[in-house]
Amino acid sequence: MEKLLQLALQKAEQADVYFEEDASDELQFVDGKLDKADSSLSYGIALRVIKNGRVGLAHTRNLLDRQALVDQALASAENGMELNISLPLTKDLAEVQSYDPAIETVSKEALIAEGQRLIGYVKQRSDAQVNFDYGYSTSRVGIMNGAGTNLSRRGSQFVTYANLVFPGTGSGLLDFKMGKQPLSLDEAQLDKLVELYKIAATQLVPPTGNLPVIFTPYSLHFLFSRFFVAASPINFYNKVSPLLEKRGQQIFSAQISIRQDPFAPDMANSMAFDGEGTPTRKLDYVDRGVFKAIPTDLNYAQKLGLEPTGNGFRGSHEALPSAQPINICVDPGTQTLDEMIASVDRGLIVHSLMGGHSGNILNGDYSVGVSSGFYIENGKLTARVKDCLLSGNLYDTLGKVLAVESTARVLGSYKVPAILCDRINVTGK
Amino acid sequence: MIETLKRMTASLDAEYFDIRYETKQVARVVMSKGEVKSYGSNIGDGYVLRVLKDGALASVSFTRPEQAAAAVKKALENASVLASGHGTKRRIAPSPVVKETVKARLEEDPRTVSLPEKLDLTRRYSELLLAQPSIANVDIEYTDVSRDKYFLNSEGSEINEELVTTRLSGSIVAQEGSLTQPVRVSFGGSNGFQKVRNRENEALEKAKIAAGLLKAEPVTAGTYRMVLNPGMAGVFTHEAFGHFSEADIVRDLPSLREKMQIGTPLGVDFLNIIDDATLPGQLGYYKYDDEGVAVRRTHLMTNGVLTARLHDRFTAADFGEPLSGHAIAEDYSYAPIVRMGNIFIQPGQYSLEELLAAMDDGLYIGEPMGGQTSGENFTFGANYGYHVKNGKIAGMIRDINIVGNLYQTLKNVVMIGSDFVLKESGGCGKGQTNIRSCFGGPHVYFKDLTVGGK
Known part of the structure; x- marks a missing residue:
């Protein structure tokens, strides 16, 4: 890395070298039977150079010829993006727990035994097809630049999930746990899945109309992803974001706060620095419904005249850094999920949706199919819903919040509670 | 390279193994609102090893040649863990041994076009579109992906195949006040750079549609008669039926497998669905899949009856059905899974005007x-659409997402058009991204499709 950086700095004004190394394993049970054991070992290194105010990027998985990589980066900078930044000198960062050594003690044999025990537990209580999955990985990420930054971190991730499949289909009921250390699904989670599976034996197509809908944490991604497309600095820079003039204004119900906490100890992606070596920080994107901030990388912070927020992440070593939020935490509310369900006379609770990547995302519009959801009547789940769609607009939907669940669930880079919204357009029959 | 792969696996003791090495060169130019965002050409490479031992199939992907011994050890460990945990027993269907080198069939090889010329081309489209009325932003990206794949298996197959994909794609955003409306544009394919040249008039049509969407009304929720254009009919075929013809999906859902037996009537008796990656010139073209099996034209549905499935060598053995050559990996990071190549409804006999006239409203x-x-269940979204009144196209509509059901929607086909258009860019995400997933077909008239909205 050091040699590559020095070689690049002979020709370029500024440069940084970024690497990532990852080892991951997966075990999968399909229909209760052990089905898959796969592994992956990957490595990649990227050189970013800035020359004559333009950026170039070159990357490889096997660094055989340093000079060739430097030349490739310089060729990329000849017509690259204009970039007028100074790469940061970052040091003496406070330690952030991103790695738990317990990950090294994971044994596939032990996971198989546990998986078989938990599948047996479900099978005693239900005739559902049960799929079970374990995935775990360790990683190392580092960045070094000409300003003197030299940072690295280790990471560990563990995820396990159970899926009870609805008969004759591929959709079903899912629950999981994610974190930095080995985790097990608990029997209470499985009991809940079994209970829902029994209700799902009854099915109905809901009537078309406006109904209250509880979005569970698993289903909420499509809403927050629309917010973060609108809040992305490139859409501010291009002046096409619907949030362009909305800073300081109420955009959602006062019950909705969306914050970033890169240091959250219970989330798997916690980290002290981003893909450009900028320190990460806590950030309030939406505070009690008021739009406060957007995430920035060095590039767009400079172009928009904002402070860099340490959100310059590289999706992989093959990409230039771009502004992405991390560890998105939605404030919990005051009601339990059971209380929220009990408060609904006629409505839906949805667990998973499909088609969230379609439609006018920048505008916040959505029209999504319900792949796993239930009808609520008089405060009780009565049937699984099928062949129906939910449609609306992010700002309207999160403006009509009736309740937010009192606990938030960790789901990858999100920590979110269930949210009950009023008068959602439901298309059924 | 084949010799290196032989050395890496020389001491491997198993019923079957295969190893694939790939280089992937990607040239990319990204522009947003007239400014360059990314420019360069890079190459990546890596290996995927699969081992079948004691009926257990395990895979390991790795990137550095010095990891080969560790990868072999890990694959054998994974197979042994599967076997001792009473994992699913896999059998492999017999397939001919192949020794062949296959070059990409290109009219104009994008690798011979300089990066600055690719930038010029991208910039010309970008400037042209940005100059159109009501257009506030154009995000546009040129990419060519050249994969050079080396495949070796324990049966003696040695295959080197090249796949070169060219694509120019973008999002044209029209704006009025705080309302924005995006429309996608994309050109490209598997047979060369000429696919992205001289397409300005088609790009301008898209800019007009984006501007038109500012005045379009959001669709009203309900159940409608609909004529789908060929692209939309293609997405329908891919989502509504195609995924259920992928044998790995069906294998992993035993209750679905019972309902999806070969010979089961699923659609109207004039509906024929084919996957044909062998058609030259289309996006999904390839000769051998990532198990070294030659891909073949597969009649998935014949006169409404399920007649075949898409297979890899393991699902073909499990189902006792013929090989089809559909084991496809995204790149060197992945073991192959069953993927569609180029799926479509076989054209019928009616013109678009006849379909619209028959639909009436x-x-x-x-x-x-x-x-x-x-x-x-499946959903499929459309960029735009129109009301049809008395068989004539009327006002424009937007925000269209359709929901359907496998067992019902294939019976809702009323008439099939005689035209035939295949999409030039794809991107199916089934755990891995397949940028060559091709689909299309004729115009198709359906009854009783449900669209969401107000």
């Missing part, structure tokens, strides 16, 4: 915006 649905399948 309903919706005419334009270009697709992506779809998703979950169990027997």
